[in-house]
Amino acid sequence: MVTPSQLRQFARMHENAVLLNPGHLSKGLSGGTFVKLAVRAPSSMEASGPMLGDSTKLFPAECTSVEIVRI
Secondary structure, three states: OEOOOOOOOEEEEEOOEEEEEOOOOEEOOEEOEEEEEEEOOOOHHHHHOOOOOOHHHOOHHHHEEEEEEEO
């Protein structure tokens, strides 16, 4: 879930979900923050290994990379 707000930026895991608050890109005359989000597809080994083809057992943290960038 991505929700920009006036609160401090963050990236967290909560109950098998990735929660993001990238903040705002600009704050008045100064720069703000944005998020670089990368989600990789599970490899064929992960999808057909011990999980028997059930990719729903993959956790978002295992295939998600988040970087909050200040400008």
